[in-house]
Amino acid sequence: MENKIIYGYLRESKEDSTGYSLEFQKRVGEKIKKKFKFKRIEILNEGSGISGNSNPFERIQGSILIEKIRNGEIKYLYVYEWSRLSRNNFYSEYLRKIFRENNVILYEGDCNEPKDLNNPIDNLTSSILGSIYTFERLNMIKRIKEGLLQSRKNSKWNGVYLPYGYKRDENKKVTIDEDEIPIYLKIIDFVFEGKTIRWIVNWLNENSIPTKSSKVIKKGFIKFKDKNNDGTVREVGTQTMLWRDNVVKNIITNTYYKGLRIDKYRNEYPFPRIISDVKWEQLQKTFEDNISRNRTGNKQIHNYLLKNLIFCGRDHKKLLGRIKKDERTYYCSGKRKETRLKTGHICSLPSPNLDRLESFVWDKLTSIMSNSYLIKEEYKKQKLQNHSYHKSQDILKKDIQKFERKIESIKQKKEKILGLYLKEMVDEETYSKEFKKLKLSEETYKDELNDKNNNLFILGDKGHWIDWINDFSKDVKSWKSETNFDYKREKVLKYIKKIIVDFDDETKKHLIEIHLKYPMINDKLIWNDKNDKKKGYKIRNGSGVIKHKLGKKTPYHPIITSLMV
Numbered sequence: 369m370e371n372k373i374i375y376g377y378l379r380e381s382k383e384d385s386t387g388y389s390l391e392f393q394k395r396v397g398e399k400i401k402k403k404f405k406f407k408r409i410e411i412l413n414e415g416s417g418i419s420g421n422s423n424p425f426e427r428i429q430g431s432i433l434i435e436k437i438r439n440g441e442i443k444y445l446y447v448y449e450w451s452r453l454s455r456n457n458f459y460s461e462y463l464r465k466i467f468r469e470n471n472v473i474l475y476e477g478d479c480n481e482p483k484d485l486n487n488p489i490d491n492l493t494s495s496i497l498g499s500i501y502t503f504e505r506l507n508m509i510k511r512i513k514e515g516l517l518q519s520r521k522n523s524k525w526n527g528v529y530l531p532y533g534y535k536r537d538e539n540k541k542v543t544i545d546e547d548e549i550p551i552y553l554k555i556i557d558f559v560f561e562g563k564t565i566r567w568i569v570n571w572l573n574e575n576s577i578p579t580k581s582s583k584v585i586k587k588g589f590i591k592f593k594d595k596n597n598d599g600t601v602r603e604v605g606t607q608t609m610l611w612r613d614n615v616v617k618n619i620i621t622n623t624y625y626k627g628l629r630i631d632k633y634r635n636e637y638p639f640p641r642i643i644s645d646v647k648w649e650q651l652q653k654t655f656e657d658n659i660s661r662n663r664t665g666n667k668q669i670h671n672y673l674l675k676n677l678i679f680c681g682r683d684h685k686k687l688l689g690r691i692k693k694d695e696r697t698y699y700c701s702g703k704r705k706e707t708r709l710k711t712g713h714i715c716s717l718p719s720p721n722l723d724r725l726e727s728f729v730w731d732k733l734t735s736i737m738s739n740s741y742l743i744k745e746e747y748k749k750q751k752l753q754n755h756s757y758h759k760s761q762d763i764l765k766k767d768i769q770k771f772e773r774k775i776e777s778i779k780q781k782k783e784k785i786l787g788l789y790l791k792e793m794v795d796e797e798t799y800s801k802e803f804k805k806l807k808l809s810e811e812t813y814k815d816e817l818n819d820k821n822n823n824l825f826i827l828g829d830k831g832h833w834i835d836w837i838n839d840f841s842k843d844v845k846s847w848k849s850e851t852n853f854d855y856k857r858e859k860v861l862k863y864i865k866k867i868i869v870d871f872d873d874e875t876k877k878h879l880i881e882i883h884l885k886y887p888m889i890n891d892k893l894i895w896n897d898k899n900d901k902k903k904g905y906k907i908r909n910g911s912g913v914i915k916h917k918l919g920k921k922t923p924y925h926p927i928i929t930s931l932m933v
């Protein structure tokens with residue numbers, strides 16, 4: 369977390385009781401920043417007086433928040449309570465969807481653990497809440513539709529960000545922005561020249577062409593009214609707002625530029641036109657052709673099953689998939705030229721064979737799942753009344769205390785070594801060496817603590833647990849024979865936290881460590897008396913980590929991946 373930035377969204381309104389003041393919300397945010405070791409917290413302060421029922425897309429800071437999330441700039445978000453974002457069920461659902469799609473990790477209040485809506489448990493909680501209000505939500509959609517329709521008829525724009533190439537005139541009507549139009553035309557010229565999106569993005573960034581967001585937030589600064597400091601204004605630079613692939617892709621494919629606005633209900637409205645229908649159609653065709661040409665060239669044809677999950681045991685860098693004529697591997701990104709130039713170091717990890725590794729991980733995952741199926745079924749039948757259930761809860765609680773103590777003691781050690789360094793009783797090298805060591809074990813303990821807390825949460829809430837088992841049982845039978853890539857990818861993301869790959873230079877085998885998201889999946893069931901099952905059983909917690917050696921002779925079946933068209 370040390371280099372990462374957390375964003376905080378604050379809002380205060382009349383409908384709130386005391387305790388929600390901006391100052392208070394901010395203070396909790398600072399606490400979260402410290403607790404989870406973020407480098408800094410960027411506050412988006414909506415101020416007071418804006419209702420929780422209002423459309424977050426139309427609030428000033430709200431729309432910046434959403435834009436930044438969609439641009440992939442916000443990965444960690446703090447809010448004092450979900451209601452800061454929205455009290456309105458429709459918008460809440462929509463925001464949750466955006467959070468999920470962009471993998472935003474949510475820190476709600478002074479929490480001990482963030483929420484990841486892509487996590488089945490976290491998502492279950494929110495979907496239960498969602499379904500309760502279906503009726504209300506449907507009414508809401510109707511009202512929103514009517515409101516938007518009205519403003520579109522007047523060709524007014526509700527959001528903060530207009531499409532690139534457009535601006536508002538004095539009457540708040542949409543007109544063409546003369547400064548941005550040349551850039552738009554340049555972008556489409558590039559497409560006709562056969563340039564890739566990435567190439568265009570690089571060109572825009574290299575030539576410091578301002579993005580829409582950096583222009584909307586005038587003079588390159590976002591201003592925050594900081595109530596905490598007697599109304600002083602803090603300024604945060606926005607020069608870092610860069611062009612992204614998705615933004616450029618949207619510009620190329622959007623129908624605005626041929627004078628047509630289409631909303632998500634497929635209603636059509638006129639919009640100021642920049643190019644003709646014919647030219648726009650040509651643009652789409654060329655754009656598609658460029659993509660498929662680049663695909664069949666040497667670009668990504670393949671989907672990598674383990675993408676973003678697999679890390680190097682030697683330098684902790686991500687492993688990337690590589691498929692060429694004579695090579696099918698996952699290779700450590702510490703081998704790349706850029707890394708070598710930056711750090712002077714090149715990773716020594718031999719790259720494992722892609723098919724062997726993917727098929728190994730999939731086989732492991734499915735066999736763990738199928739084996740534990742019996743365990744979970746048995747567990748369910750007992751309706752969690754069993755004595756050992758409470759016992760495993762006690763053990764978990766004890767483990768949690770143990771890890772908390774360990775973390776606390778490391779904190780003290782860290783302070784101590786810092787004190788010695790400041791008093792010049794140890795030199796900088798010793799200090800930083802010791803500090804790094806302590807930090808590393810602190811992180812390990814924190815991981816462990818997180819796992820235990822997760823586990824306790826699942827155990828502690830019978831409802832979740834049973835739902836999860838039901839879901840799981842239906843599923844698991846069909847897994848082994850599955851060949852669909854997306855299906856497999858979904859399961860892999862759902863159950864695997866990370867995979868660490870190292871290499872044993874002596875045995876010439878890869879060492880594979882699969883870390884599961886749920887340590888319990890790897891549980892063992894131990895009967896108190898094998899011959900008399902009435903006497904019950906114990907569930908022994910697995911670590912959630914599978915370690916295995918993968919040699920050149922390990923058999924494998926290549927996974928047939930379906931192409932993404």
Ligand SMILES: [Zn+2]
Nearest residue numbers: 680700702715
């Ligand atoms: Zn490496």
